[in-house]
Amino acid sequence: xxxxxxxxxxxxxxxxxxxxxxxxxxxxxxxxxxxxxxxxxxxxxxxxxxxxxxxxxxxxxxxxxxxxxxxxxxxxxxxxxxxxxxxxxxxxxxxxxxxxxxxxxxxxxxxxxxxxxxxxxxxxxxxxxxxxxxxxxxxxxxxxxxxxxxxxxxxxxxxxxxxxxxxxxxxxxxxxxxxxxxxxxxxxxxxxxxxxxxxxxxxxxxxxxxxxxxxxxxxxx
Amino acid sequence: xxxxxxxxxxxxxxxxxxxxxxxxxxxxxxxxxxxxxxxxxxxxxxxxxxxxxxxxxxxxxxxxxxxxxxxxxxxxxxxxxxxxxxxxxxxxxxxxxxxxxxxxxxxxxxxxxxxxxxxxxxxxxxxxxxxxxxxxxxxxxxxxxxxxxxxxxxxxxxxxxxxxxxxxxxxxxxxxxxxxxxxxxxxxxxxxxxxxxxxxxxxxxxxxxxxxxxxxxxxxxxxxxxxxxxxxxxxxxxxxxxx
Numbered sequence: 001x002x003x004x005x006x007x008x009x010x011x012x013x014x015x016x017x018x019x020x021x022x023x024x025x026x027x028x029x030x031x032x033x034x035x036x037x038x039x040x041x042x043x044x045x046x047x048x049x050x051x052x053x054x055x056x057x058x059x060x061x062x063x064x065x066x067x068x069x070x071x072x073x074x075x076x077x078x079x080x081x082x083x084x085x086x087x088x089x090x091x092x093x094x095x096x097x098x099x100x101x102x103x104x105x106x107x108x109x110x111x112x113x114x115x116x117x118x119x120x121x122x123x124x125x126x127x128x129x130x131x132x133x134x135x136x137x138x139x140x141x142x143x144x145x146x147x148x149x150x151x152x153x154x155x156x157x158x159x160x161x162x163x164x165x166x167x168x169x170x171x172x173x174x175x176x177x178x179x180x181x182x183x184x185x186x187x188x189x190x191x192x193x194x195x196x197x198x199x200x201x202x203x204x205x206x207x208x209x210x211x212x213x214x215x216x217x218x219x220x221x
Numbered sequence: 222x223x224x225x226x227x228x229x230x231x232x233x234x235x236x237x238x239x240x241x242x243x244x245x246x247x248x249x250x251x252x253x254x255x256x257x258x259x260x261x262x263x264x265x266x267x268x269x270x271x272x273x274x275x276x277x278x279x280x281x282x283x284x285x286x287x288x289x290x291x292x293x294x295x296x297x298x299x300x301x302x303x304x305x306x307x308x309x310x311x312x313x314x315x316x317x318x319x320x321x322x323x324x325x326x327x328x329x330x331x332x333x334x335x336x337x338x339x340x341x342x343x344x345x346x347x348x349x350x351x352x353x354x355x356x357x358x359x360x361x362x363x364x365x366x367x368x369x370x371x372x373x374x375x376x377x378x379x380x381x382x383x384x385x386x387x388x389x390x391x392x393x394x395x396x397x398x399x400x401x402x403x404x405x406x407x408x409x410x411x412x413x414x415x416x417x418x419x420x421x422x423x424x425x426x427x428x429x430x431x432x433x434x435x436x437x438x439x440x441x442x443x444x445x446x447x448x449x450x451x452x453x454x455x456x457x458x459x460x461x462x463x464x
Contacts (some may be wrong), residue, residue, distance in 0.1 A: 175393055
């Protein structure tokens with residue numbers, strides 16, 4: 001087994017993100033747009049916004065991942081590149097993991113980097129907590145993208161599979177969302193919560209690639 | 222052992238008398254459990270007075286919600302490894318029934334919760350949330366199967382999802398467990414034996430057994446229907462090609 005197919009899958013996914021003009025900026029736009037709608041819906045009281053701000057960003061992050069994941073395997077299944085990936089010596093799981101990781105780098109990580117600015121708009125105080133939260137969004141986002149990738153791989157041959165991906169992936173997002181929210185809160189378990197958050201992400205990294213690999217073999221049949 | 226059950230013909234023979242037997246036994250057990258629960262056992266004012274009688278539906282439903290998801294995952298695993306068609310037929314049959322009992326558990330729980338805890342729904346209650354997400358897992362499983370264009374693909378995709386979901390259920394349970402729970406601690410299965418008064422315990426166990434038998438009988442009926450549907454489709458296909 002040579003790593004070449006894995007690297008080329010990684011590079012192809014990076015390239016796809018920038019193809020078509022504003023490709024890589026669209027998730028950022030969706031994330032910011034979804035978050036900014038909330039104060040218009042729930043009111044602009046600064047205290048309320050400060051309390052719910054971190055949670056709103058978790059929800060926006062989860063939604064953004066679902067919106068952008070629909071195409072990552074579907075396009076490959078349609079144009080036949082999926083068949084070519086599966087004929088290489090690399091395991092399907094590692095191809096899927098490389099593609100999903102590249103997708104997180106281009107569509108998930110920028111959202112985490114944007115989070116301090118959005119939190120400031122939600123009346124957060126300037127301080128180290130903003131950077132800490134940025135790290136939590138990055139780690140938790142990785143789990144979102146990998147579980148969402150399972151849904152995307154399963155729905156790769158389904159036309160208009162977006163809603164199906166959401167229904168499949170949302171229950172899998174729950175532990176990460178809870179640990180993430182606990183890590184940012186002041187509850188009794190907030191000291192250990194970052195470790196649990198990281199553990200849930202590692203669990204996703206360990207399990208999701210194999211499910212994605214099996215699902216991609218199914219999509220190629 | 223799996224291979225012995227994997228023969229659809231043997232399954233049809235077995236279920237043709239087992240399913241009616243289960244239906245009849247389940248009807249008797251559930252009727253006795255309801256009669257005991259609604260009229261005989263004394264009400265427990267600490268658990269909300271007369272409303273605690275909903276327990277004789279709520280607890281069996283909760284037990285079946287968990288058992289049915291586990292059953293679906295095990296059947297998916299058996300199908301995925303050994304490709305025994307009967308296992309896939311079983312997984313497919315369990316999904317809608319499991320979703321029904323899970324919904325029953327949520328609804329009876331809300332009805333019990335409102336007078337006792339003062340709320341229909343509590344977001345930070347661990348058991349409520351894990352049952353709710355199990356309900357979503359069932360829905361996702363059914364939606365995914367329905368979206369696939371062949372039976373074989375539906376079985377494969379469903380099996381992958383059911384297994385991933387089963388791996389996640391303990392994690393979901395643990396994550397929501399970090400919140401405090403309104404529910405009482407385990408009172409039936411504990412290291413020191415049941416803590417519940419025998420007057421409640423017996424109707425509860427009988428009622429749970431009755432619901433389980435009813436569930437099993439319904440699964441068998443759906444499986445039989447699926448097998449006959451597949452045979453009918455085969456015959457129709459043969460007639461169309463004129464063989």
